Amino acid sequence: MIIRNIGLRHGRQVIAASASPSCCVRALSTSAAKSATTTPRAPTNVPSFFTTPEQRARQEAIKAEIDKVPDNFKEFRSIQKKTVKMGGETHPRHLPDEMLKYPPHDATLEMLMAAQAHMGHNTSLWNPANQRYIYGVREGIHIIALETIAAHLRRAAKVVEEVAYHGGLILFVGTRKGQTPIVVRAAELAGGCHLFQQWTPGTITNRDQILAQGKLRMVDELDRDVPGFDDHIQDCRPVIPDLVVCLNPLENYPMLHECGLANVPTIGIIDTNADPTWVTYQIPANDDSLRAMALIGAVLGRAGQRGQERRYADAEEGIISWETPSEVRRFVQNTLAAKAQEKKDQARESLEPDGGREMIESDADIKKAIKELTEEEGL
Amino acid sequence: MGRHFRPARVAQATKELMAANLVHDTPRWYKAVNMIPPAEILTRPYPVQHTTPNPHARRPRNLFKPTRMVYPEDELRRDFFRDHPWELARPRMILELDGKDARYLDWSKGLRQPGMPLSGECVVQRQLWLMENVPNMTKEAAYDAARREFYELRQLEDIQRRIAVEEARMVGAYFGKSTLQYGMDIEDKEYERWKKWAAVEINKMEVEKQKAYTNVVDVPNNPVIEEELLNDVL
Numbered sequence: 057m058i059i060r061n062i063g064l065r066h067g068r069q070v071i072a073a074s075a076s077p078s079c080c081v082r083a084l085s086t087s088a089a090k091s092a093t094t095t096p097r098a099p100t101n102v103p104s105f106f107t108t109p110e111q112r113a114r115q116e117a118i119k120a121e122i123d124k125v126p127d128n129f130k131e132f133r134s135i136q137k138k139t140v141k142m143g144g145e146t147h148p149r150h151l152p153d154e155m156l157k158y159p160p161h162d163a164t165l166e167m168l169m170a171a172q173a174h175m176g177h178n179t180s181l182w183n184p185a186n187q188r189y190i191y192g193v194r195e196g197i198h199i200i201a202l203e204t205i206a207a208h209l210r211r212a213a214k215v216v217e218e219v220a221y222h223g224g225l226i227l228f229v230g231t232r233k234g235q236t237p238i239v240v241r242a243a244e245l246a247g248g249c250h251l252f253q254q255w256t257p258g259t260i261t262n263r264d265q266i267l268a269q270g271k272l273r274m275v276d277e278l279d280r281d282v283p284g285f286d287d288h289i290q291d292c293r294p295v296i297p298d299l300v301v302c303l304n305p306l307e308n309y310p311m312l313h314e315c316g317l318a319n320v321p322t323i324g325i326i327d328t329n330a331d332p333t334w335v336t337y338q339i340p341a342n343d344d345s346l347r348a349m350a351l352i353g354a355v356l357g358r359a360g361q362r363g364q365e366r367r368y369a370d371a372e373e374g375i376i377s378w379e380t381p382s383e384v385r386r387f388v389q390n391t392l393a394a395k396a397q398e399k400k401d402q403a404r405e406s407l408e409p410d411g412g413r414e415m416i417e418s419d420a421d422i423k424k425a426i427k428e429l430t431e432e433e434g435l
Numbered sequence: 436m437g438r439h440f441r442p443a444r445v446a447q448a449t450k451e452l453m454a455a456n457l458v459h460d461t462p463r464w465y466k467a468v469n470m471i472p473p474a475e476i477l478t479r480p481y482p483v484q485h486t487t488p489n490p491h492a493r494r495p496r497n498l499f500k501p502t503r504m505v506y507p508e509d510e511l512r513r514d515f516f517r518d519h520p521w522e523l524a525r526p527r528m529i530l531e532l533d534g535k536d537a538r539y540l541d542w543s544k545g546l547r548q549p550g551m552p553l554s555g556e557c558v559v560q561r562q563l564w565l566m567e568n569v570p571n572m573t574k575e576a577a578y579d580a581a582r583r584e585f586y587e588l589r590q591l592e593d594i595q596r597r598i599a600v601e602e603a604r605m606v607g608a609y610f611g612k613s614t615l616q617y618g619m620d621i622e623d624k625e626y627e628r629w630k631k632w633a634a635v636e637i638n639k640m641e642v643e644k645q646k647a648y649t650n651v652v653d654v655p656n657n658p659v660i661e662e663e664l665l666n667d668v669l
């Protein structure tokens with residue numbers, strides 16, 4: 057153990073303020089007991105005839121200290137700049153955040169290997185159904201073939217992109233510790249939803265009860281809110297995802313089972329001990345490595361982002377890649393029919409032949425109907 | 436949980452439901468999943484053979500089990516760490532940079548490589564390079580050459596450490612206990628504990644010795660006992 061006098065390389069007053077005895081005692085003590093000396097608090101604007109001379113002096117001292125902070129900070133930064141090149145050269149090996157900050161569009165074999173995506177489980181714990189993904193045995197574990205990982209990942213990315221292009225809702229699920237930021241970032245990129253806590257069984261099969269509190273929006277081809285559908289939103293059933301991406305299928309069997317029952321395609325990371333039949337699209341990879349999950353999440357998120365961008369670009373050209381659901385059509389039809397009936401009644405009262413039920417057959421009709429509704433309601 | 440077929444048949448099931456008019460809206464994933472069918476699952480192809488299988492085997496077993504991956508370095512590593520077991524105690528860094536780590540290394544230049552700490556792995560790779568690139572080089576000769584370079588570098592490290600300690604002491608650093616001092620302290624503590632135990636045991640032995648004399652009764656000047664004895668005799 058070597059004890060040296062560390063030269064103060066930082067700005068003096070700035071650090072001194074935080075290293076004052078009272079603050080140190082506060083910070084380090086675990087008990088809730090107050091320290092002997094009270095910490096200086098920011099001066100409040102108390103009228104002078106309420107404050108004692110000592111309080112006023114203390115307030116002035118605090119203010120003087122705060123006024124010195126900009127100069128001290130400047131000095132601190134200049135000393136830092138001068139001393140940053142002293143000592144050994146450090147090269148950052150790996151920044152854990154880089155997949156979240158700079159998500160790649162594609163994963164090369166080298167990136168997959170560096171992320172430890174090829175490391176399977178002990179050979180005695182394998183599921184023989186996964187034999188086709190395994191390259192060999194090394195150090196008592198199965199090694200998943202890197203080309204297989206890349207090929208399956210690209211296939212899954214294509215599926216995510218196409219579902220996003222067709223206006224599908226993608227749900228990213230990762231319930232293990234440390235998968236929260238991965239799943240949130242992927243959902244953010246792909247314009248989908250995320251889940252990082254336990255899936256409540258029945259969220260699809262019993263969604264009328266479980267998702268009753270969920271908020272819904274009616275949107276147009278550019279994902280802008282469309283007014284006039286509050287009644288429908290209140291009455292309609294909760295929506296289910298169009299694609300579910302699961303980073304840990306072994307812990308999410310109920311969710312994957314429900315997706316199978318409801319005919320929702322799933323993408324899952326299949327480790328050497330996982331069951332490939334639980335999901336529609338398998339990505340054989342190491343689900344225990346957060347770095348590998350971050351890489352795969354980033355690639356799928358970027359794929360979703362590309363799909364969304366393509367969808368918006370086409371929508372601006374007038375090409376809409378998805379269709380209005382039949383219950384929305386029905387709602388619009390019924391509302392228009394109700395309005396027409398009102399008109400008819402009014403006409404009957406004023407002895408005018410009018411009325412007629414308009415048939416909704418295409419999205420253009422819906423647009424016209426919405427326009428009529430909003431104009432009538434004065435929105 | 437047996438085989439599950441619903442996830443794989445999602446597209447077919449939806450097609451049948453739509454044909455039967457039980458589902459009216461085409462799901463938004465339908466076109467995508469039909470365009471991109473899922474990969475083949477559950478079949479077991481013949482695995483990659485990392486070593487040539489035995490041609491004389493009349494009934495080869497475990498044909499579809501993944502085979503063990505073998506590299507020439509494995510034998511070299513085994514030999515090196517058998518000869519230098521304490522090198523296994525040195526900490527190793529196994530985090531990869533970007534997967535292209537091996538491309539930044541040039542074993543023709545020596546044992547020290549950028550981004551890689553000096554270890555037995557360096558010796559093994561250098562030995563392999565020498566075996567493959569130097570003509571008429573045997574495994575043993577390459578091992579000796581690489582080993583000697585390694586010893587020089589380790590000795591250099593030791594000297595640097597020694598000088599660093601001296602320099603530190605010169606400017607006022609002081610160090611904690613050395614391993615020998617630490618060991619001596621433990622021995623002293625154990626000795627003190629033993630001394631206490633020994634004192635207790637000695638005490639016990641003394642008490643035992645005393646017991647042998649405490650029940651001895653002196654007969655003269657004890658009239659009661661004299662009378663009893665006389666009664667017995669009579």
